[in-house]
Amino acid sequence: MDRLSGLDASFLYLETPAQLMHVCAVMVLDQSTMPTPYTFAGLQARIDESVHDVPAFTRKIRGVPLGLDHPVWVRDQQFDIERHVHRVAVPSPGSYRELMDLCAHLAGLPLDRSRPLWEMWVIEGYRPDGAEGDEKVVIFSKMHHATVDGVSGSNLISHLCSLEPDTAPLALGEKQTHPRDPDRRELLGRALIGLGSKPVTLAKVVGPSAQMITKSIARARQGVAMAAPFSAPRTSFNGTITAHRSIAVADLSLDDIKRIKKATGSTVNDVVLTLAGGALRAYLDERGELPTTSLMASVPVSVRATSKRTQGANKVSSLFTKLGTDIDDPLERLEIMAERNRHAKEHHNAISADALQDWAEFAAPRVFGLAVRTYANLRLAEKHPVVHNLVISNVPGPPVPLYFSGARIEALYPLGPVFHGAGLNITVMSSAGKIHVGVIACRESVPDGDALVKHFPVELERLNDAVAALV
Known part of the structure; x- marks a missing residue:
């Protein structure tokens, strides 16, 4: 059973309709480096191949009865790439301003908690230099903070990117263990055991924290x-x-x-x-x-x-x-x-x-x-x-250029x-x-x-x- 840590779960609890707890990225791609011409169906299929057996992309949350403990991760047995990789076009004339407005709109939409907590929007028709410029494909990605922090999110790029246009993603083929789906009785039993041990855990945390506060006060006095x-x-x-x-x-x-x-x-x-x-x-x-x-x-x-x-x-x-x-x-x-x-x-x-x-x-x-x-x-x-x-x-x-499904990543803006x-x-x-x-x-x-x-x-x-x- 793969239980969320308290910190991971806190990002779920912090979320409200206005305070959305996903991290985003705007990835600008140059599709001219792709071994085969870009099509949305082809790109979606390559993403599916890269993530379909990776737990970070195929697990979803399952609550504990009565909310007695933090949720657990379970495998989404109905995982469908079409629920996660979507297609949209940037409004005309497709310049920087229209792209930013579209990304801002997508960033304000919550993720569906009944499915794995990520999605990608493949945005077509972006012309950074205006109507006369070369057209780019942009990936706008969203992943819940309960699933990644900055470093782990950066590492997940390896499941989708390669060092050369015509090579497989860096982590493709790695075998990973999927979380087990416990039954209701096991969830409830573990939650009750956890509740019973919390006073002991609290005692172990309070002492070091008190010492930390004392030392912080001393450092403040020293400037x-x-x-x-x-x-x-x-x-x-x-x-x-x-x-x-x-x-x-x-x-x-x-x-x-x-x-x-x-x-x-x-x-x-x-x-x-x-x-x-x-x-x-x-x-x-x-x-x-x-x-x-x-x-x-x-x-x-x-x-x-x-x-x-x-x-x-x-x-x-x-x-x-x-x-x-x-x-x-x-x-x-x-x-x-x-x-x-x-x-x-x-x-x-x-x-x-x-x-x-x-x-x-x-x-x-x-x-x-x-x-x-x-x-x-x-x-x-x-x-x-x-x-x-x-x-x-x-x-x-990454200190070197990376390729997303063969397209060179020209820019990767984290949000x-x-x-x-x-x-x-x-x-x-x-x-x-x-x-x-x-x-x-x-x-x-x-x-x-x-x-x-x-x-x-x-x-x-x-x-x-x-x-x-x-x-």
């Missing part, structure tokens, strides 16, 4: 702690969200970012966060909304290498960092960002890698879901101090979920010499994502010029 939640300034994207989404994407040069990293002794993540801080500063300043204090981001951190847990799709923690939106000079912002990130990482490393996962085990399905719905209905995100302004994720991607109180998500992924920036937001909070994402290349140029002036 070497990560930024404290509930201390962020309020912005237009820090309120109750709706199901409407806006999406925008941009490309940056990875070589430029690495050059800045080397010249300043920082990290790629330091540079990315510095660019995000500059872009947010410019965006809010244009709208007359720039706070006098710095915005704060929640940054997911993979603990896959240090976690002692063997089960669960999500092995992540999170740290908080200020983005320097109160600093105009990009080089000064980078220097301060690098120092803050060092403190935040040291603080984060002092916390158990499994702390978030341990506490998530106590998320009661019915109580947790009711609390989330009450929080949304009462619009409490607008009434308490802002926890953090947005989520920023940096997902490592994370948005939350009540933090209606903006910026996710970046490195791939074959580029940094792909994906911005997704509640449309009522950020009506035009391009008004934000357009500042990323500008900020990179400003930082490049500032570093060049040092030489």
